[in-house]
Amino acid sequence: MKQLANIKSAKKRVVVNELARARNNAFKSDLRSTMKGFYAKAEEQEVEKAQELFVSATKKLDKAVGKGLLQRNAADRRKSRLQKRLNEITA
Numbered sequence: 001m002k003q004l005a006n007i008k009s010a011k012k013r014v015v016v017n018e019l020a021r022a023r024n025n026a027f028k029s030d031l032r033s034t035m036k037g038f039y040a041k042a043e044e045q046e047v048e049k050a051q052e053l054f055v056s057a058t059k060k061l062d063k064a065v066g067k068g069l070l071q072r073n074a075a076d077r078r079k080s081r082l083q084k085r086l087n088e089i090t091a
Contacts, residue, residue, distance in 0.1 A: 024067070024069055027060075027063075027064065027067070027069065028064070028069060030060065031057070031060045031061065031064060034053060034056050034057045034060055035057050035078070035082070037053050038050055038053035038054055038057050038082060038085075039085065041053055042085050042086065042088075042089050045089055047089055047090055050086060050089060051086065051090075054082055054083070054086050057079075057082055058079050058082065061075040061078055061079055062075065
């Protein structure tokens with residue numbers, strides 16, 4: 001990628017930001033995959049596997065908040081939806 005910065009520290013920031021962006025995108029992708037897997041297992045009524053994926057997804061959502069990738073309310077809303085879906089299949 002072409003860098004517009006002339007100052008050494010600014011060039012370094014560009015590189016560091018690109019690495020962070022790639023890491024964040026990978027984490028978000030993994031989070032979405034986990035949630036998608038949970039909904040798939042919930043649809044198939046596979047309770048045990050869905051519970052495992054629920055725990056994994058909630059941990060990843062909390063971690064995303066800690067990293068600043070999601071706002072607290074957005075993560076709580078997603079966790080609430082996951083819990084509601086889990087309750088539907090276990091009841």
